[in-house]
Amino acid sequence: MKLTVTLTVNGRRVGAVCEPRRTLADFLRHDLGLTGVHVGCEQGGCGSCTVLLDGATARSCCLLAAQVDGATITTVEGMADRGALSPLQESFRRHHALQCGFCTPGMLATATELLRDNPHPTEGEIRAAIAGNLCRCTGYQHIVDAIKAASGPANPDPGSGPAD
DSSP: OOEEEEEEETTEEEEEEEOTTOBHHHIIIIISOOTTSOOSSSSSSSOTTEEEETTEEEETTSSBGGGGTTOEEEOGGGTSBTTBOOHHHHHHHHTTOOSSOSSHHHHHHHHHHHHHHOSSOOHHHHHHHHTTSOOSSSOSHHHHHHHHHHTOTTSOOOOOOOOO
């Protein structure tokens, strides 16, 4: 048995036929070609598959595509604005908040939700928000610095060094 799943993904209404047991992560990656959704642990523990589902973070490896039929999804590919990096993405680039890039899409989704709900988080609030997203390369400090800098002037970047 197969079913049609229709979603609004990154502002576009899309649909595809899939098996009922297809995870949202696999649906996005394999059926829609959105390979920015990374799959690590396949149990929701690493955060690399995190997307925005109707505006809230969700682990796409733990959801079936059929469960979210009709929903609105934003992946890392949808965060850019007409090909230009979003301010948060630019801050990640500027603050060297990525190395291998595997955790980056999930970190960006998590940080997007955090900054939407708390525009000027403290360092502790940032660390708490990203605690469910594993990074094996950066040691997290650059990611925290990037999120802090993207939060704007009410939370100034305390001398993280040159931007370039």
